Amino acid sequence: MTDSKTMVLLVDDEEEFIETLQERLKVRGLVVFTATSGREALKILDKHRNIDVVILDVKMPEMDGIETLRHIKSRFPLIEVLMLTGHATIDTAIEGMKLGAYDYLMKPCDMDRLMAKVQAATEKKRDQEKRIREAQVRAALTNYGLE
Numbered sequence: 001m002t003d004s005k006t007m008v009l010l011v012d013d014e015e016e017f018i019e020t021l022q023e024r025l026k027v028r029g030l031v032v033f034t035a036t037s038g039r040e041a042l043k044i045l046d047k048h049r050n051i052d053v054v055i056l057d058v059k060m061p062e063m064d065g066i067e068t069l070r071h072i073k074s075r076f077p078l079i080e081v082l083m084l085t086g087h088a089t090i091d092t093a094i095e096g097m098k099l100g101a102y103d104y105l106m107k108p109c110d111m112d113r114l115m116a117k118v119q120a121a122t123e124k125k126r127d128q129e130k131r132i133r134e135a136q137v138r139a140a141l142t143n144y145g146l147e
Contacts, residue, residue: 006122007031007050011041011068012057012084017107021055028115037061038068045076052122053102055114058085058092066095073100078128080121084109 008030012018015036022032033048035041038060045051054072058065069081083096086107093104102121105114141147 005029005031006118007033007048007052008118009033009035009041009044009048009051009054011035011038011054011060011065013037013060014057024111025115025118028111030118038063038065038071041068042071042075045072045079049076051079052125053118054079054081055084055118056081056101058083058096066092066099069096069099069101078125080125082114082117082121 006029008025010018010021010025010032011034012021013036018034018036022034025032033044033051035044039062041054041056045054056065056068056072060068063071065083065085069083072079072081077100080102081096081100083093083101083104084107085092085104096104102124103117105117138147
């Protein structure tokens with residue numbers, strides 16, 4: 001992984017939970033944005049396109065986590081999403097994974113496990129970005145007869 005700090009967006013309608021998790025992640029060196037709804041999350045992603053990982057609650061009013069995941073993956077396909085919930089069902093987990101979630105974790109989640117998942121998801125995203133840049137460079141070189 002590169003030296004730049006991992007950027008995470010926490011999305012959960014429980015403000016106390018999000019504030020606590022935000023502090024715990026910041027202490028571990030992450031840059032953390034927060035949103036209390038799916039719509040707010042999409043606005044933040046529009047503004048901060050360099051976010052690496054979204055930690056997304058499944059149960060939220062209005063736009064739930066599955067619907068939010070659909071929007072994130074259609075608009076920001078390289079951003080990795082970790083689904084986090086205290087109300088897990090096997091069907092929801094399967095649906096989230098089919099829609100492109102990186103992984104699915106239960107609340108309360110062990111911080112070491114969460115950090116490991118965030119780091120692995122960040123590495124995956126950054127590796128995909130690197131491969132895309134390399135392909136673009138090769139294509140440009142080929143277009144100019146330099147390869």
